[in-house]
Amino acid sequence: MTTRRHPNPVALSSGLALLVLVLAGLSLMAGRVWVPWSAWTSWGQDPRWAIIFELRVPRTLLGILVGAALGASGAALQGYTRNPLADPGVLGISSMAALGGVVSLYFGLTIDSPWILPALAIGGAWLGVVLLLLLAGSTSSIVTFVLAGVVLQSMATAGTALALNLAPTPWAVNEIVNWLMGALADRSMEELQLAAPFIIAGVAVLFTTTRALDALTLGETGAASLGIDLRAVRLALTAGVALAVGASVAVTGVIGFVGLVVPHLVRPLVGSRPGPLLLPSALAGAALVLAADIVVRLTPSAAEVKLGVAMAAIGGPFFLFLLARLRRRIA
Amino acid sequence: MTEPLSAANLTVRFGGRDVLADLSLRLEPGQVICIVGPNGAGKSTLMACLAGLRKPDRGEARLGEAPVLALPPRRRARRIGFLPQTPEIAWAIEAETLVSLGRTPYLGAGGVGEEGRAAVARAMQMTDVTGLAHRTVDTLSGGERARVLIARALAGDPEWLLADEPLAGLDPGHQIDACDLFRRLAQEGCGVVMTLHDLGMALRVADRVLVLAEGGMIADGPAVEALSPQVIRRAYGVEARLHKGAHGPALELVGRHGG
Numbered sequence: 024m025t026t027r028r029h030p031n032p033v034a035l036s037s038g039l040a041l042l043v044l045v046l047a048g049l050s051l052m053a054g055r056v057w058v059p060w061s062a063w064t065s066w067g068q069d070p071r072w073a074i075i076f077e078l079r080v081p082r083t084l085l086g087i088l089v090g091a092a093l094g095a096s097g098a099a100l101q102g103y104t105r106n107p108l109a110d111p112g113v114l115g116i117s118s119m120a121a122l123g124g125v126v127s128l129y130f131g132l133t134i135d136s137p138w139i140l141p142a143l144a145i146g147g148a149w150l151g152v153v154l155l156l157l158l159a160g161s162t163s164s165i166v167t168f169v170l171a172g173v174v175l176q177s178m179a180t181a182g183t184a185l186a187l188n189l190a191p192t193p194w195a196v197n198e199i200v201n202w203l204m205g206a207l208a209d210r211s212m213e214e215l216q217l218a219a220p221f222i223i224a225g226v227a228v229l230f231t232t233t234r235a236l237d238a239l240t241l242g243e244t245g246a247a248s249l250g251i252d253l254r255a256v257r258l259a260l261t262a263g264v265a266l267a268v269g270a271s272v273a274v275t276g277v278i279g280f281v282g283l284v285v286p287h288l289v290r291p292l293v294g295s296r297p298g299p300l301l302l303p304s305a306l307a308g309a310a311l312v313l314a315a316d317i318v319v320r321l322t323p324s325a326a327e328v329k330l331g332v333a334m335a336a337i338g339g340p341f342f343l344f345l346l347a348r349l350r351r352r353i354a
Numbered sequence: 355m356t357e358p359l360s361a362a363n364l365t366v367r368f369g370g371r372d373v374l375a376d377l378s379l380r381l382e383p384g385q386v387i388c389i390v391g392p393n394g395a396g397k398s399t400l401m402a403c404l405a406g407l408r409k410p411d412r413g414e415a416r417l418g419e420a421p422v423l424a425l426p427p428r429r430r431a432r433r434i435g436f437l438p439q440t441p442e443i444a445w446a447i448e449a450e451t452l453v454s455l456g457r458t459p460y461l462g463a464g465g466v467g468e469e470g471r472a473a474v475a476r477a478m479q480m481t482d483v484t485g486l487a488h489r490t491v492d493t494l495s496g497g498e499r500a501r502v503l504i505a506r507a508l509a510g511d512p513e514w515l516l517a518d519e520p521l522a523g524l525d526p527g528h529q530i531d532a533c534d535l536f537r538r539l540a541q542e543g544c545g546v547v548m549t550l551h552d553l554g555m556a557l558r559v560a561d562r563v564l565v566l567a568e569g570g571m572i573a574d575g576p577a578v579e580a581l582s583p584q585v586i587r588r589a590y591g592v593e594a595r596l597h598k599g600a601h602g603p604a605l606e607l608v609g610r611h612g613g
Contacts, residue, residue, distance in 0.1 A: 250431030
């Protein structure tokens, strides 16, 4: 008998939430400058007080939000497409959001109205999800989805390359490239305020799909026969992923593979049910991004390694590993 | 009180031909109704229309007086259970979790609930899968999975059970068990409609047989009458003989017509 017992869902999410809290505390203290507890309570006396509240608090909160957005989006996309390789980064949604961001940076639209950047990034992500669902149709074929992702990815890359190619000044190129690589470093409270409402709204919309995702285990026909309105689910998924991923990319650039790795690790703990996977994936996503960001900060090198680059270094091999395991199902 | 399920002038065009052409029928609950016919005769299309999962090009399916497609999806799903022909199970969930998905149209804020859990347990008992409750579906045999899927459809306590090829993949023993189960459901007042390829099984289980061919219904009646050699020849191009067996009528397929 292959009887497997899973941890209680409340215990699992509480445990992950605790982990996020611990990592958040660590993230406030750790870095090139170690900030001990005494500096916290100095009310501005200790110069390190500024480091905490002007640099590390936004960085930490952003890490939690972006991690949760990517984790939940990955889990929701995987549930909806019934494809364990789905991830906003792998399927080109983040790149489309980045293209939206690049367009706003390229035309200098962000100088007068900073909200143009998240708006265009969300628009890009939205277009990405819509194109993806159109290209892949209603199949649950892994190959079709990954190929559709390749198409999106190359379109977005081409657009971004064009912007870099035609960029008026080397500084513009520098700004765009820096932002594209993805990082949490040196983000301000204003940027946090810009992204947070959209990310929270997006994740909240994704959470409305949990029952539908469970029913979609039986395929689209099965879910429809259980009274699930597939059009409403598609709309919620598109809006939720676009808001969460678009707003994340707008502020942090492209941080890939979180949405791929996290649901995969959490899935066995929730008995593979796609609905109950969402909350722990959001929490574990937050924990992963925080942990990776702490490691990146502590890495001894002249310049800080970008978080997006570090995640790609971990995520790429993981993707290969998943692909190798799925080879039989794909063939 | 279960209302009859009917179709009025149902027409579905697909790939330039009428899969269903102006088909009208009325199905009464409390019976096991089998729909048979050659491949491509439109059996699955008819089932999907009756279940409200496909919009016909013309005509409509009705539950009682109400067009099936006009019912709110959740209410429709509570009244009509549907078992698709090629069921997909995307994730390796536990059998009991799969059966619980049948309660989806009833889900409120509190989850499956006491009543739902009782319905799930009852459905699993009826299909003899209680012992598989905590096995993940990827470890089940084809027959076990088919029974778990039937339990999933029954867990919603539907008034109508529409099953597309429910016996495919079951060994003869479990085919007979499933047929007995469908008969019992019908006796309890549920309407059972299923498509079948095995005419012998249709003869055994059905109160009424509909034979679809060429986009229309070429026979409709009690199994022995609907499955006459003339009808089988016309529908399948196969010569058949009907025997009076010791345990009821039996069908013998002789060979290709004219062959």
